[in-house]
Amino acid sequence: MSDPAMLAIRDLDVHFPLVNGQLVRAVEKLSLTLRAGETVGLVGESGSGKTTVGKTALRLVRATAGQIEIDGMDVIGASNRDLKKLRQKAQIIFQDPHSSLNPRMTIRRAVSEGLILNTSLRGKALRDRVAETLDAMGLSAQFHDRYPHELSGGQKQRVCIARALVLEPDLLVLDEPTSALDVSVQAQILGILKDLRATRPALTQLFISHNLAVVRFLCERVAVMYLGRIVEEGPVEQVFDDPCHPYTRALLSAVPVPEARARPDRMRLTGDIPSPTNVPKGCSFHTRCPIAEKGLCDTTPPPLRRTGEARMALCHFAEPMLETPAT
Amino acid sequence: MTDASLEPRTAAIRPPMRFRETRRAIKTYSRSFSSMLGLVIVVLFLFIAAFGPWLAPYPEDAYGAVDFAAKLLPPSAEHWFGTDQVGSDILSRVLIGARTTLQIGVTVTGIAILIGVPLGLIAGMTSGWISEVIMRITDIFLSIPGLILAIAIVGALGPGILNAMIALSLVWWPGYVRLVQAKTLSERNETYVDAARALGAGPLRVLFVHVLPNCLSPIIVKASMDMGMAILGAASLGFLGLGAQPPYPEWGAMIATGRAYLPDWWWATFFPGLAIYLTVLGFNLLGDGLRDVFDPRQR
Amino acid sequence: MTKEPLLDIRDFSLVFDTFDGTYHAIDRVNLSLQPGEALGLVGETGCGKSVLTRAAFGLVPTPPARITGGSVKLAGRELLGLSDRELRQVRGRQVAMIFQDPMTYLNPVFRIGTQLIDAIRAQSGGRIKRVEAKAIALDMLEKVQLPNPERQLAAYPHELSGGMRQRVLIAMALAAKPRLLIADEPTTALDVTIQAQILDLMAGLVDEMGLTMIMISHDLGVVAQVCSRVAVMYAGKVVEDAPIAQIFDAPAHPYTQGLLAALPHPFRRQDRLASIPGTLPDLLHPPSGCLFAARCAQAAPACGVPVPMRPVGEAHRVACTLYDDERKKEPAHV
Numbered sequence: 001m002s003d004p005a006m007l008a009i010r011d012l013d014v015h016f017p018l019v020n021g022q023l024v025r026a027v028e029k030l031s032l033t034l035r036a037g038e039t040v041g042l043v044g045e046s047g048s049g050k051t052t053v054g055k056t057a058l059r060l061v062r063a064t065a066g067q068i069e070i071d072g073m074d075v076i077g078a079s080n081r082d083l084k085k086l087r088q089k090a091q092i093i094f095q096d097p098h099s100s101l102n103p104r105m106t107i108r109r110a111v112s113e114g115l116i117l118n119t120s121l122r123g124k125a126l127r128d129r130v131a132e133t134l135d136a137m138g139l140s141a142q143f144h145d146r147y148p149h150e151l152s153g154g155q156k157q158r159v160c161i162a163r164a165l166v167l168e169p170d171l172l173v174l175d176e177p178t179s180a181l182d183v184s185v186q187a188q189i190l191g192i193l194k195d196l197r198a199t200r201p202a203l204t205q206l207f208i209s210h211n212l213a214v215v216r217f218l219c220e221r222v223a224v225m226y227l228g229r230i231v232e233e234g235p236v237e238q239v240f241d242d243p244c245h246p247y248t249r250a251l252l253s254a255v256p257v258p259e260a261r262a263r264p265d266r267m268r269l270t271g272d273i274p275s276p277t278n279v280p281k282g283c284s285f286h287t288r289c290p291i292a293e294k295g296l297c298d299t300t301p302p303p304l305r306r307t308g309e310a311r312m313a314l315c316h317f318a319e320p321m322l323e324t325p326a327t
Numbered sequence: 328m329t330d331a332s333l334e335p336r337t338a339a340i341r342p343p344m345r346f347r348e349t350r351r352a353i354k355t356y357s358r359s360f361s362s363m364l365g366l367v368i369v370v371l372f373l374f375i376a377a378f379g380p381w382l383a384p385y386p387e388d389a390y391g392a393v394d395f396a397a398k399l400l401p402p403s404a405e406h407w408f409g410t411d412q413v414g415s416d417i418l419s420r421v422l423i424g425a426r427t428t429l430q431i432g433v434t435v436t437g438i439a440i441l442i443g444v445p446l447g448l449i450a451g452m453t454s455g456w457i458s459e460v461i462m463r464i465t466d467i468f469l470s471i472p473g474l475i476l477a478i479a480i481v482g483a484l485g486p487g488i489l490n491a492m493i494a495l496s497l498v499w500w501p502g503y504v505r506l507v508q509a510k511t512l513s514e515r516n517e518t519y520v521d522a523a524r525a526l527g528a529g530p531l532r533v534l535f536v537h538v539l540p541n542c543l544s545p546i547i548v549k550a551s552m553d554m555g556m557a558i559l560g561a562a563s564l565g566f567l568g569l570g571a572q573p574p575y576p577e578w579g580a581m582i583a584t585g586r587a588y589l590p591d592w593w594w595a596t597f598f599p600g601l602a603i604y605l606t607v608l609g610f611n612l613l614g615d616g617l618r619d620v621f622d623p624r625q626r
Numbered sequence: 627m628t629k630e631p632l633l634d635i636r637d638f639s640l641v642f643d644t645f646d647g648t649y650h651a652i653d654r655v656n657l658s659l660q661p662g663e664a665l666g667l668v669g670e671t672g673c674g675k676s677v678l679t680r681a682a683f684g685l686v687p688t689p690p691a692r693i694t695g696g697s698v699k700l701a702g703r704e705l706l707g708l709s710d711r712e713l714r715q716v717r718g719r720q721v722a723m724i725f726q727d728p729m730t731y732l733n734p735v736f737r738i739g740t741q742l743i744d745a746i747r748a749q750s751g752g753r754i755k756r757v758e759a760k761a762i763a764l765d766m767l768e769k770v771q772l773p774n775p776e777r778q779l780a781a782y783p784h785e786l787s788g789g790m791r792q793r794v795l796i797a798m799a800l801a802a803k804p805r806l807l808i809a810d811e812p813t814t815a816l817d818v819t820i821q822a823q824i825l826d827l828m829a830g831l832v833d834e835m836g837l838t839m840i841m842i843s844h845d846l847g848v849v850a851q852v853c854s855r856v857a858v859m860y861a862g863k864v865v866e867d868a869p870i871a872q873i874f875d876a877p878a879h880p881y882t883q884g885l886l887a888a889l890p891h892p893f894r895r896q897d898r899l900a901s902i903p904g905t906l907p908d909l910l911h912p913p914s915g916c917l918f919a920a921r922c923a924q925a926a927p928a929c930g931v932p933v934p935m936r937p938v939g940e941a942h943r944v945a946c947t948l949y950d951d952e953r954k955k956e957p958a959h960v
Contacts, residue, residue, distance in 0.1 A: 045817035045818060045819060045820075046817050055521075058525055060521055060524060060525060083527075084527055087525065087526060087527035088527070090525075091525060091526075092521075092522070092525045094518045094521070094522060095518075096518060099517055099518040099519060100518040100519050100521070100522045101519055101522075102519045102523070102536075102537050102540075102541070103541065104540040104541060113523065113526055113528070113536075114526040114527065117526055117527040117528055117532070118526070118527050152905060153671075160522070163522070163526070167526070182670040182671050182844065183670065183844065183845075183885055183888050183889055184670065184884065184885065184888045184901055184902040185901075186888070187887075187888035187889075187890075187899040187900065187901035187902075188901040190890065190899055191898070191899060191901060194898075210817065210818060211890075212818070212892045213889070213890040213891055213892040214890050216890065216891070216892050216893070216894075216895075217890040217891075217896055217899065237895065240892065240893060241893070250819055251818060251819060252892065253822075254818045254819045254821065254822035255818060255847070255892045256821070256822075256825070256845060256847030256848045256850065256851055257847055257850070257891070257892060257893070258846045258847040258850060258874065258886065258889050258891065259847075259850060259874055260850060260870045260871040260873070260874040260875065266822075268819075268822060268823060268826060269819045269822075269823070270823075271773070272787040272789055272790065272820065273787075273817065273819075273820075351645070354645065355645075
C-alpha cells in the first residue's frame with residue numbers, strides 16, 4: 001500500500017436496535033480501504049447495508065464499533081471542530097435528488113449553504129463561485145433562482161452534485177445517484193461523474209449502487225456486500241469477468257443484459273435475502289448458496305481469502321491465489 | 328457536452344417562475360367558489376374591524392349610550408338591525424364589535440402559536456425525556472375539552488374580556504404542538520436534512536433553515552381555521568357571562584343579553600349571531616382554500 | 627396477418643385536461659397483439675406507456691383524462707364505450723394486471739389465502755365454492771413457485787418478502803385464466819436476484835401456458851428476458867415496433883438507438899455512454915411533426931409533418947422519415 005488511504009474503514013459494526021428488542025445487524029466487521037483518487041463501487045441488494053456504510057463514513061449514522069478514517073482523521077470519535085473539517089473533506093450525494101433538496105430553497109441557496117457554513121466566502125465571491133459550479137454542471141444562469149420542483153430529476157441531481165463539489169471535497173460518497181433517473185438522464189449524470197475522474201484526479205469516490213452495469217462503467221474497483229459483509233472485493237473487470245464468490249456469480253448472472261439472446265450460463269438463486277435481524281450462522285450466504293456444504297458452511301464462518309492480486313473473497317471454496325514469485 | 332441544450336425549449340417563453348408559482352396559487356385558490364367566498368367574508372370582516380367606528384351610524388351606542396325611548400325597535404331604515412333593550416343601535420354595536428372579535432382571534436391564535444410551535448419543534452427535534460414530557464403535557468391538555476378548561480380558568484381568574492383571551496390562549500396551544508411535532512418528525516427524516524448535516528449544518532440551522540419553513544404551510548392553514556374557532560370560543564365565554572361584560576360591544580355578550588328578549592325581539596340576538604356565524608364560516612372557508620393551495624399533492 | 631389479433635388498439639388518443647391546458651398524453655397509437663405473444667412496452671418516464679394500457683381497459687379516471695379517438699378491441703369486442711360494470715367484468719375475467727408495488731394491491735389486514743380465494747370467487751362471479759377456490763389458489767401458488775404454498779395461505783402480506791408478494795399477485799391475476807396479462811413494471815421494486823427469479827417465472831408462463839402478455843418496463847434488459855417483441859414509446863407515441871432481436875441488433879428509430887447507446891453494459895468496457903441531448907417535448911403544446919425531431923441529430927425538414935409508422939423489415943415498423951424513399955437517397959448514417 002504505497003498510496004495514502006483516503007477512506008479507511010476497519011472492522012466496522014453498525015447495529016440498530018428495533019423497538020421489539022431485535023437487533024438489525026446492518027454492517028458487520030466490514031473493512032474497506034479507498035486510496036486517494038480511486039473510484040470504488042459498493043454493490044449489494046437491499047438490506048445488504050451498503051447505504052449504511054456510506055452514511056456511517058460521514059457520521060450521518062453512528063457506528064457501533066470499529067474505526068473509520070478519512071485522510072488520516074478519525075471520524076467516529078471526531079470532536080465538533082474536527083467534524084467541521086471532515087464535512088468539507090467528504091461529501092455525499094443521495095439517491096433521490098428530489099427529496100435531498102429543500103423545497104423552499106432556490107438552487108443557488110442550496111449550493112451556497114455549504115460555502116456559508118464552511119468558508120469565509122461571502123457576497124459576490126460566493127455568488128460567482130456558486131454560479132461557476134452550477135454552470136460546470138450544465139445549469140445555466142436562468143436556473144439558478146429556481147426552486148427544486150421547477151427542475152427535472154436530472155437537473156436536480158446536477159444541483160446535488162454541484163452542492164457537494166462546490167466545497168472541493170477529497171472524498172465523495174455517491175449513494176445510488178442514478179437509480180431514480182431515466183436511462184438517458186442516467187447516461188448524462190454518469191458522464192459527469194466519469195469526467196470528474198479526469199478533471200479532479202485527486203477526488204476519491206465511493207459509489208454505492210445495486211446496478212452492476214453502472215458500477216462496471218464507472219468504477220475501478222468493486223466490493224460486493226451481502227448481509228452487512230463484503231463477500232468479494234477486487235478490480236471491477238476481474239470480478240465481473242471471473243467472480244470468485246458464488247453470490248457475486250449469481251448477482252452477475254441475474255443482471256438483465258440489454259441483448260436479445262439470453263445467456264446460457266445462467267445461475268439462479270432460490271429463496272429470499274434473510275433479514276438482517278436474523279443473519280444465518282456460519283456463512284451468511286449458505287441459505288441460498290448453490291455450493292454450500294452441510295456441516296461446514298452452516299457452522300463455520302468462512303475465512304477471507306486472497307484470491308488474486310488485490311482480490312479477496314469471503315468463501316470456504318474460494319481458491320486462494322497461488323503464491324508465485326513475481327516475474 | 329452541450330448541456331445548455333438540455334433546457335426545455337419552452338422554458339424561454341414561460342413567464343418568470345416565481346410569478347408563475349404565485350399565479351398558479353391564485354388560480355388554484357380562486358377556482359373554488361367557497362374559498363373565494365371565505366376570502367370575501369374575511370376581507371369584509373377585516374375592513375369592518377378597521378373602520379367600524381366610522382362606519383357605524385351611532386358610534387356612541389357601542390359604549391353604553393342609553394335611549395329608552397328607542398328601545399327594542401324592529402329593523403327599519405333608521406336602525407337597520409333594530410335596537411336593543413337600552414335603545415342602542417345593534418348595527419353600530421355589531422360593526423364596532425368586529426374589532427374586539429378580531430383582537431380576540433388574533434391574540435388567542437397568536438399566543439397559541441407562540442407557545443405551541445416552539446414546543447412542537449423541540450419535541451420533534453429531540454428525542455427522549457424532553458420530547459416525552461412535552462407530548463404528555465400536550466396530551467393531558469388535549470384530553471380535556473377546551474371550552475370547559477377555559478371556563479375553569481376564567482372562573483379562577485374572574486370574568487372579563489382579557490381573562491377570557493388568556494384562558495382561551497392557554498387551552499389553544501396543544502393543537503399546534505401536535506401538528507408541529509408530527510410535521511417536524513417527518514421533515515427531520517427527509518434526505519435534504521441529511522444533506523444539510525453532511526454540509527456541516529448544526530442542529531439550530533437544520534431547525535430554522537430547513538425544518539421550520541417546511542412546517543409553515545400547515546401552521547398557516549390551522550391558524551386561519553383557528554381564528555374562527557377562537558372567535559367562537561370567545562363568543563361562547565361572552566355568552567356565558569365569563570367574557571366581555573355588557574354593555575361592551577362583544578357579539579357573544581350581545582347574544583347573552585338579547586336572549587332574554589327572545590323570540591319577540593329576535594333581532595337583538597339574530598344579528599350578532601349572524602355576524603359570528605359569517606365570520607367563523609369565512610375563516611374556515613379561507614383555511615380550506617389555503618390548504619388546497621399548500622397541499623403538496625397539487626404540485 | 628392471418629390470425630385475428632387478441633388485442634387491437636387503433637389510433638388511440640388520450641388527453642388530460644389540466645390546469646395549464648390540454649396535455650396530449652397518448653397520440654394515435656396503434657398496437658396489436660397476437661394470442662400467445664409477449665410484447666414489451668418500453669419507454670422513459672412520462673412516455674405514456676402505463677397510461678396507454680390502463681386507459682385501454684378503463685382504469686384512467688375521466689375526467690381529467692379524455693379519450694379523443696381510436697378503438698380498443700379485445701378479441702374482436704370494442705372496449706371503448708363499455709359501461710363501468712362491463713369493463714370491470716373484462717378486467718376481472720379476460721384481462722389481469724399486476725403492478726410495480728405488490729404491497730399496495732394486497733390488503734394488509736387479510737390473510738393471503740382469504741384474499742386469493744375471494745379474488746378467485748369474485749372472478750367467477752361467485753359460482754365457485756370456497757373449497758374449490760382454495761384448491762385453485764393452492765394450484766396457482768404452486769404454478770408461481772411459491773415455497774410452502776399451504777403455509778403461505780395463512781400468512782399476512784407483510785410476512786412475505788417483496789418477491790413472494792409479487793408471486794402471489796401473479797397467481798391472483800392468473801387464477802381467472804385471463805386471455806391477457808398486463809404487467810406494469812412488475813420487477814422494478816425488487817432486488818436483482820429476485821427480479822431474475824420473477825422474470826424466469828414470467829418467461830416460463832409465456833412459454834408453457836401460452837400466456838399473452840404486455841410487459842411495461844423502462845428497462846430494455848428486463849423486457850429482453852421475457853418478450854419476443856418490443857414497442858418503444860416516446861412522448862405518447864409508439865415510435866418503433868419490432869421483434870426483440872431487431873431492436874437490439876438493428877434499431878431503426880434514432881430514439882431507440884439513443885436509448886440503447888445510453889445503457890451501460892455490465893460485461894463490456896465502455897469509455898463513454900452516448901446521452902440523448904435535450905428533454906421531452908412539452909406535451910401541452912406538442913409540435914405537429916415528429917416529437918423527437920428537436921433532439922434528433924438526423925432531423926430533416928420532412929420531420930416537420932406528422933410521421934406515420936412504416937415498415938422497415940419483417941414485422942418491424944418505425945415512425946421515422948429516415949426510411950422514406952426520398953430521404954433514403956441521401957446517405958444517412960445510422
